[in-house]
């Protein structure tokens with residue numbers, strides 16, 4: 001089946017193809033001879049309720065520094081595509097939310113992956129709270145007294161921005177840490193949204209596992225072990241990817257999430273598990289699939305396209 005595919009993503013010249021999951025999806029789509037069109041969020045247009053974009057045909061190559069060729073720009077209705085891959089990276093801000101509103105107009109006649117309305121409704125660190133028994137003790141607030149009470153109860157905590165990503169501004173505060181007050185002041189000026197205050201999970205030393213679910217089914221996983229001098233496991237912060245299997249508990253987590261993800265059209269999702277706890281459900285543009293394949297794991301990009309083909313058939 002030749003799917004006519006458009007990808008909405010950040011400027012392709014800036015991506016690091018070694019780790020970029022969108023790029024892995026594009027390589028696989030091209031290998032299947034799907035015609036590919038590319039545009040950035042800035043080229044999205046809604047006129048009188050109709051959604052269009054200035055797109056360019058795209059060819060990709062797995063060669064760093066020479067990884068793409070674009071055709072001439074042409075303006076076209078997005079409804080003309082079979083599939084739009086929504087692979088815009090966070091920040092999950094009003095610009096992102098606007099993209100989801102626009103793309104919602106063409107879905108599901110054009111299959112938008114992931115379903116834009118459900119992307120909007122599932123911010124990664126809030127969506128988890130629908131599964132309270134799977135997550136660590138977690139507070140979402142900017143209220144000083146609420147944080148103090150939580151700290152008194154749990155001692156060792158982590159404080160992080162609600163819409164942070166890539167490990168940005170993630171702090172661990174031991175029970176006796178005197179910097180809490182100043183950190184509170186700093187967060188108050190830096191972040192207008194509430195923050196996440198979470199029980200510190202010592203198991204993070206062994207890694208933060210990224211598990212990919214395709215249409216609610218386990219598709220592959222990679223463990224990310226933080227550098228010895230950092231709390232954060234994110235690969236952009238020096239976390240080292242390691243081949244891994246699922247534990248019993250992680251299978252249970254996948255089984256619990258599967259039906260909820262499938263029901264929402266969240267076809268390509270990356271969840272994060274530290275120890276026995278689910279900490280994030282990434283639905284915007286999850287990463288990890290290149291690392292999974294490089295470490296000898298499954299070809300998740302192929303599984304994603306198999307599933308999309310099945311849905312379009």
Ligand SMILES: Nc1ncnc2c1ncn2[C@@H]1O[C@H](COP(=O)(O)OP(=O)(O)O)[C@@H](O)[C@H]1O
Nearest residue numbers: 164165166167168198200201204208231232233
């Ligand atoms: N509750 C926690 N306990 C221990 N480490 C944590 C905790 N929360 C976050 N971390 C560390 O910080 C990293 C980034 O936090 P995360 O919640 O995944 O936010 P981000 O969206 O920035 O990736 C994690 O990969 C992990 O290494």
Ligand SMILES: [Mg+2]
Nearest residue numbers: 166167272280
């Ligand atoms: Mg994370």
